[in-house]
Amino acid sequence: MNILNLFKVSIRAVANNKMRSFLSMLGIIIGVAAIIIMMSIGQGSKESIRQELSTMGTNLLTIRPGADMRGGVRQDPSAMQTLKIGDYQCIVNEKKFVSYVSPEVTASGQVIYGNSNTTSTIYGESPEYLDIKQWKVEEGQNFNEEDIRKASKVCVVGKTIVNELFGEGKEAEAIGKNIRFKSIPLRIVGVLEGKGYNSWGMDQDNVIIAPYTCVMKRIAAQTYFSSIVCSALTEELSDAAIEELTQILRNNHKLKENAVDDFTIRSQAEMMDTMSSTMDTVTIILVVAAAFSLLVAGIGIMNIMLVSVTERTKEIGLRMAVGATGMVISLQFLIESVLISLTGGLIGVLLGCLISQLFPLIGMPSSIPAWSIYVSFAVCTLIGIIFGYIPARKAANMDPIEAIRHE
Helix, strand or coil, rough: HHHHHHHHHHHHHHCCCCCHHHHHHHHHHHHHHHHHHHEEEEEEHHHHHHHHHCCCCECCCCEECCCEECCCCCCHHHHHCCCCCCHHHHHHHHHCCCCEEEEEEEEEEEEEECCCEEEEEEEEEEHHHHHHCCCCCCEEECHHHHHHCCCCCCHHHHHHHHHHHHHCHHHHHHCCCCCEECCEEEEEEEEEEECCEECCCCCCCEEEEEEEHHHHHHCCCEEEEEEEEECCCCHHHHHHHHHHHHHHHHCCEEEECCCCCCEEEEEEHHHHHHHHHHHHHHHHHHHHHHHHHHHHHHHHHHHHHHHHHHCCHHHHHHHHHHHCHHHHHHHHHHHHHHHHHHHHHHHHHHHHHHHHHHHHCCCCCCCHHHHHHHHHHHHHHHHCCCCCHHHHHHHHCCHHHHHCCCC
16 A cells, blocks of 8 residues: 555544544644744744844943952942942043943932922933933933033933823923932933833833933932943944953053952843843743643543554454555554644644734734744654554554454
8 A cells, every 4th residue: 555545544534533633633732832832922022132132232331340259258249339430531541442431320219390209210321321322312402521520410311200290292391390309409401212111121211311420429429330331333342342441440440460350341242142041041941841731642642543543453454454564554553643743733833823923912022933833843743653653553563363353
């Protein structure tokens, strides 16, 4: 009997027991659909995070105080005071692979205007900060170097601040108004374009940006920076910029050759790789969890095929009696098993793709990698072969005479 005839016989056998075949497929359908959905969520989240980070510039570099050992105890980096005004000035004067530099001082607190108030974070920055973050001023203008020199009490605010304190669509009216942050009056000179929420659920428009000298002297009352943010000339020069910044800071901090850095420098590309790696790990965990349903489905297929072999014992004996070899009998049941598995896989892929396409409608990122579909079909084929092997061998090893006598 040729392969084409075997396929016809197998299809007819599967079709004769539609409900039983469908129930056998159900586990495969659920398992494959779950895997497609999990992978689409993981891939979509990864792409969303990478896209969001890339909007801040893939050449972004962040310098933070490094954890230090004091008395055998490692200190919290946020409590370190290793980044000073001298570091910032040295970077500005000696940089070759860095385009923009901004020191950063932050503080959180209540913002008040008249009878309205909200909670926000104020960032003390240089005028170049908006260029580094690729932010634009929608109304008004940014503060300038003169404001830095005078520690002027001016600021640029996000749309959320305007909406909370002045009302929706009052960006133009907010320009020139004085708000209070921790009892310090700040005059609004600009309103930033809206950016919305990021992937971590943070409102990027709930922000106040002021001259770093003003925040250091009047609000935070400190002489050191929380961090220094820079922008490399290009993404390709990020590594060269990191080496340059490291040497500048080591020289300025007078660190010996074998001394450990008292600062850390992180690139945006490194953050993107870290986040991608984290999302890949989470996706793998989710896919493995969903894959267990395929294992259960495979066992279900094997059980149904064993039942089918028992029910068709006499048929198998008759076919052997007229010349069918054990290989042909075995191949027929393997084809039936693979047909059930592949059909379930096809329905599962379609269902998984359909559900995945609905996620963006509810604000959840989703992207189906094409290779996941190919892998799903390959896995379904393997499941059909592996779990169909035992029933197929049982059928092939039957004694024709005993099989014919079977009632």
